[in-house]
Amino acid sequence: MSRTLVLVTESYPYGGITESVFAAPDVRALAAEWDCVIIAPLLRRGKIEDSLPANVEVCDSIVNNPFWKHKWLRIFKALSPRVLSALSNRKPLASMKYALAALTVRDCLAALVGGKGLKPENTLLMSYWFSYETTAMMWLGLPYISRAHGYDLSLKKAGKLRTKTLANSLGIWAASKAGAARLQETIADPLHKIIVAPLGSQNADKSKSSHHKASDRAVTFLSCARVVDIKRVSLNLDFMEALADARPDWKFEWIHIGDGDRMPELKMRAAESRRRNLSIELKGAIGNSEVHELYRTRTIDWFLLLSTYEGGLPISICEALSYGVPVVATDTGGIPEAVDDSCGILMPADANPDEFVLSIIPYLDSDYRYGELSTGAFSRWTEHLDSDTLRPAFARAISSLPMLQNL
Template identity: 30%
Template sequence: MKWSDKKIVYFFTGTYPYGTIETFIENEIIYLSNVFDKVIIVPTTSTKQRRKLPSNVIVDDGLSEMFRKKNRKLKNFFTFSTLKALLYDWKYLHSIAAIRRINSFGSDAKQAYNWLKKNEVNNALVYTYWLNGKTHGALNYKLKLQKNIKVISRAHGYDLYNYRHNPSFWPYRQKTLQLIDRLYVISLDGKKYLELNYKTKNNIVVSRLGVVDKGTLGETSKDNILRILSIANFNKVKRIPLLYENLLKYAIDNPNARFQWIHFGSGDGMEDLKKKIESNNIDNLHVDLKGRVSNKFIYDYLSKEPIDVFINVSESEGLPVSIMEVQSFGKFVIATNVGGSKEMIFKGLGYLLDKNFSYKDFKQAIDYFNSNLFMIQKKAPQIRGKCLQAYDGSKNFNMFANDILNLLDE
């Protein structure tokens, strides 16, 4: 293959660099900009709030304008490509929801295809941060127009595990896995899932995300208050109300102990939970819902404020960056055994809960932490060391950036 002298990557995101989500890209973009001559970010959604970027990173809002067009999904439905997609995934067509899912996927693919065609993308790398319709659109563009491009993607959780969806499938998944130049999954569990369910091992590589080493251990409580931290947006998968219900029961069962629960994250259901907390007001459990904040704010909080234990009760995960973040400050983690979480709970340095844990299981986890508090605090440097060995962002993102750069020479 003959490539242009300049190494260019077209980076398709959801909202980044706009808004406040997809925060994990903030670290990765630095390493991409270091190895590529130019990084062109193509977000699906654009807003007024935009984060700072390296000088050789530019943003093209053309795709987001396409996605804002009215009736784009309706127009896509009455096309040959939609009929073709319905025939390809016919075995999943048990409901109207399945047809809508295929059409939505196809519409997203078409917009990505049209954007690439309009911009005459060639002699470059196309990288979709999520394994979705835009990935399929890029592959169609490459094959139909015989373009000299490489198409890669990351796969995390929602874009990887079929059971995260109803109906539980991803359109064209088998074909996408066969055609993609390389797929980077963020956990070993994700790699095994794809290989088992799609009988393919082609070009699937584990490339973990990572965190920035702040070079310090976090503070712990010294006033006999057990401080519990959680970080997640409010949605059904994260089960934040379930965490509160179990913390409330534990506080009621231990009236002579004092607890503080700090939560970062917002979304649908947060206001309802606030009302429930107000109605259940008890003296020995103080709840502090801080809402959505920047990554920098969380890092500053972890470095300065006392935190004793971190809890994640998600019913599904990819590889939670929040766990990496707290472990990099030496914090003990209690997490449900879902997705890649089990890969992050180091032996003797964390606690795994069953996905469908009971209050008895939850109580046992907190009791274990309390009864081993002195030992766990002594092991904080070990937790931090293990975390950075596996999830050091400077190492992981640099390896990833150089690996995808080398794809251009293969």
């Protein structure tokens, strides 16, 4: 019997810089396990740029649905018992919006399933984010699973609905142990449906970045994150300025990849930072292939991520480790699952620039110490965070779920 997986994404493969990094490796791995994979995006952010496997198709049943495109039309679904029941939650208005979105997606998926002639006995639904689209799948009545790796780990609206959605699923795969714990803080999991499955990252040719030696008296730092409050990218600049002041006879370079609502403020601060031994390059948002090209062609010594919280295990950290680049990151969320003193430096969440300088100076002065960290970084990725191992393992795991053995 032919088996079909229906995958609901936010926008993949229709543009979007971030989600393609998450979703593309999964799609390739899933296509190897299923006869047909149908991707149903919620949004269209551009044209399809990725080359998809032959047995993968894209269905626009959600993005083209008028009730989805025009939110005001959803008011006609407001008297549905499923929507009205959401009013009993602690945040009734937010829960009602969640339920309306879920009901709209449910109707879109019903049209997709009916139009394709899919049957419950040979179809699995999967959402890439554990949100209203997952609840839509529960209401549709077909077997379903979900990943969870970002904002969806701590959604507090529609608490009762999310608890029921988890309980009726075949499993919710969190991207880190910390993410799973965060999810369990917001919804009950008596049936142990929450499973950990890191995403990891790719490095196709297993190449490593080149590094400076202590005798060069030069160090290059790279960071990659949205320029928003939770990522604290401005703290990177504080750390860089403190290091430049501590070593005035050295040259430091900081390259940042990413954009966000705090970028104008960051650009202004960078322009005002007039240290002759510190150069700053704010590249904005670039494609993932360009990120990998940067690691391959530039001399990159350290990676920085100073978020206040990371529920998942950041792919940006995995990418740095894959090129043998040690990581300086805050000890929060899923980060300690990838970074320890064998491959980087974990800083307290409230670390100040002086602590950073004291922590990193020993590695700047010793090629041996730095080399040990670089070797440890590559080993950590090879042994635990290579997506070419992790993604097929995830695809095999969901294909072998007991309830799917007859598919």
